[in-house]
Amino acid sequence: MEKIVQLKGEKETLQQGELEKLIRMADHRDKGKRPTQEEETSPLPRIVDFLIGVAIKRRVSDIHIEPQEDGVLVRNRIDGILRNFHLLPKFLQAPLISRIKILANMDITEKRLPQDGRIKASFSGRKLDLRISAIPTLYGEKVVLRLLDVEATSIPLEGIGFSTDIYEKIISLIEKPQGVIFITGPTGSGKTSTLYACLNRIKSENINIITLEDPIEYEMKGTTQIAINEKIGLTFAEVLRSVLRQDPDVIMVGEMRDVETARIALQASLTGHLVFSTIHTNDSVSVIIRLLDMGIPPYLITSSLSGVFAQRLVRVICPQCKESYQPSMEELIQLGITPQDDFGPLYQGKGCHYCDFTGFYGRVGIFELFILDDEIRTLINSGASESLIRNKVQAKGMQPLLKDGLRKIKEGKTTIKEVLRVAKR
Numbered sequence: 001m002e003k004i005v006q007l008k009g010e011k012e013t014l015q016q017g018e019l020e021k022l023i024r025m026a027d028h029r030d031k032g033k034r035p036t037q038e039e040e041t042s043p044l045p046r047i048v049d050f051l052i053g054v055a056i057k058r059r060v061s062d063i064h065i066e067p068q069e070d071g072v073l074v075r076n077r078i079d080g081i082l083r084n085f086h087l088l089p090k091f092l093q094a095p096l097i098s099r100i101k102i103l104a105n106m107d108i109t110e111k112r113l114p115q116d117g118r119i120k121a122s123f124s125g126r127k128l129d130l131r132i133s134a135i136p137t138l139y140g141e142k143v144v145l146r147l148l149d150v151e152a153t154s155i156p157l158e159g160i161g162f163s164t165d166i167y168e169k170i171i172s173l174i175e176k177p178q179g180v181i182f183i184t185g186p187t188g189s190g191k192t193s194t195l196y197a198c199l200n201r202i203k204s205e206n207i208n209i210i211t212l213e214d215p216i217e218y219e220m221k222g223t224t225q226i227a228i229n230e231k232i233g234l235t236f237a238e239v240l241r242s243v244l245r246q247d248p249d250v251i252m253v254g255e256m257r258d259v260e261t262a263r264i265a266l267q268a269s270l271t272g273h274l275v276f277s278t279i280h281t282n283d284s285v286s287v288i289i290r291l292l293d294m295g296i297p298p299y300l301i302t303s304s305l306s307g308v309f310a311q312r313l314v315r316v317i318c319p320q321c322k323e324s325y326q327p328s329m330e331e332l333i334q335l336g337i338t339p340q341d342d343f344g345p346l347y348q349g350k351g352c353h354y355c356d357f358t359g360f361y362g363r364v365g366i367f368e369l370f371i372l373d374d375e376i377r378t379l380i381n382s383g384a385s386e387s388l389i390r391n392k393v394q395a396k397g398m399q400p401l402l403k404d405g406l407r408k409i410k411e412g413k414t415t416i417k418e419v420l421r422v423a424k425r
Contacts, residue, residue: 019086022047026092047092048099052130054085055147056123058356061188062147065100067093067140078356079315079363080188097134097141104132112136118215119145131215148217157197160190161364163407166399169369170309174198177249179306180266180275182256182287190313190365191278192217195252198276199223207249212239214254228254236261244268253277259294266296269304283401284308284370285390288380302377309369312401312422314414315360321352322412331416335406347412364413366404366423 025043055063055076062077072088088096098108104117119130131146162170173181181198183191196218199209203222211220214228214236224246226239236253237260243251244264256262256279265275281290287308291301324345349359370393372380379389394400405419 019047019050022050023089023092026095027089044092044095044099047096048103051085052121052145052147053123055145056126056128059362060147063145065097065143065145067137067142069139072096079358079360080313081315081358083358093140097143100132100143100145101134104130106132106134111141129215129217148215155193155197157201160194160197161408162367163399163404166309166367166369166404169307169371170198171201173307173371174202174274174276176274176306178269178272178274180269180277180304181306182284182308183276183278183311184281184284184287184308185278185311186280188313189311190363191311192254194309194311194365195254195276195278196220199250199252202250208247209250209252210243210246210248211252212236212243212254213252237264240264240268244271244273248273250274250276255279259296262291262294262296263300266300266304269306281310283390284310284368284398285386285393287370288389289386298381298383302372302380305372307369307371309367310401311365311367312405313363314366314405314408314418314422315358316362316364316413317347317415318349318352318355318359318361320354320361321350321359322347323350327416331420334420335402335409335416337406344410345412346409346416348415360418364408366401366408366419368399368401368404370398 022043026047051063051074054060058076058078060076060078061080064073064075064077064082066073066075068087071090072093074085074088075082076085077083101108101115101117103119106115106117114133114135117132117134119132121128121130126149129148131148133144133146134141157170158167173179183194185191199211199220203209203220205222209223211223211225212228213225214230216225216227219225226243228234228236228239236255236257240251240253240261241264251265251268251273253261253265253275254277256265256277265277269275279287279290281287285308288301291305292298325348327346349355349361351357351359355361373396376389376393379392401423402419405414405423408414409416409419
């Protein structure tokens with residue numbers, strides 16, 4: 001049976017003073033001082049529990065433990081932005097990293113090579129999956145912990161943030177019996193969450209859904225989920241071949257990493273399968289060029305690809321400290337807005353305790369949807385340039401990411417600076 005680490009952070013006050021107290025206790029032991037009765041419980045596991053406990057309570061997605069010349073910097077990524085949390089004393093570096101590596105079943109004697117590990121944990125009754133990565137740096141090993149709530153409820157498709165017209169088009173795409181649908185965007189842009197939302201929308205007892213993931217981020221009842229493990233040869237391409245013999249109706253491939261996987265997936269759609277996957281490009285139209293560069297022939301792309309949507313995540317203005325403001329002329333010009341435009345009031349977050357004085361709380365997606373039709377397929381087969389294809393699909397009504405971001409600014413959901421941060425090309 002797989003060991004589950006019980007995190008005790010929920011018993012701590014989760015105040016900065018509590019962490020300082022644990023550090024002093026660890027310092028006493030490090031210097032060989034006689035511990036008090038209160039210090040008999042080793043402080044190091046409690047420090048690790050504390051760091052993870054705070055992260056969970058503050059909606060942190062990643063914890064960065066970074067050795068510095070004069071200490072160990074802990075930074076937390078909240079709503080996609082890294083923020084300094086605490087500078088731990090240098091003497092904690094080795095035992096802290098060793099403690100994490102032991103929990104993740106990693107080799108604590110190996111400090112020269114990158115390592116990956118995993119911690120199955122429980123916190124306040126919630127099951128957590130922590131993915132651990134360690135790499136050697138100038139001042140020692142840097143460790144990053146990615147926090148995944150394996151029992152988290154997937155966001156419904158209608159709650160992701162699609163505009164009405166994009167939502168209706170996506171529904172028509174995902175309810176087709178066959179074809180390939182790609183979601184593209186940088187790491188951390190919410191692609192996997194959107195994939196899960198799509199699968200949850202079409203999931204039923206009448207269809208066989210199989211997913212290939214690295215890693216499996218959330219448990220989805222009613223589907224068959226397979227974890228990819230390239231170290232033992234369990235690659236996307238190898239598993240995909242076997243999955244096609246399992247009578248699937250819908251296949252989700254976590255990521256198109258190589259030409260072999262892409263070719264098998266595209267061919268699978270021609271034999272009556274609906275295939276979802278992600279790929280890394282800057283926008284939706286660039287997926288065509290990416291597939292061509294990988295060596296996929298144009299005819300296979302045009303005969304199997306149904307559509308692509310690109311996405312980014314922008315931070316949502318905190319509802320507790322939201323206030324109207326007057327944007328600068330420079331901000332308006334960057335969005336293509338003139339003072340004569342009837343734009344209405346704009347909003348920003350002033351900063352408060354609720355949002356940890358950031359002015360933002362949570363994130364929402366901005367999107368662009370590219371659907372292939374006969375005219376676009378003809379352009380692709382004729383070897384048209386990326387710019388020509390993009391101009392044609394925009395002439396047909398595709399709204400680029402920046403335009404969808406502008407819509408969410410008008411709705412008072414986010415700010416100009418935030419949209420420009422993620423969507424400016």
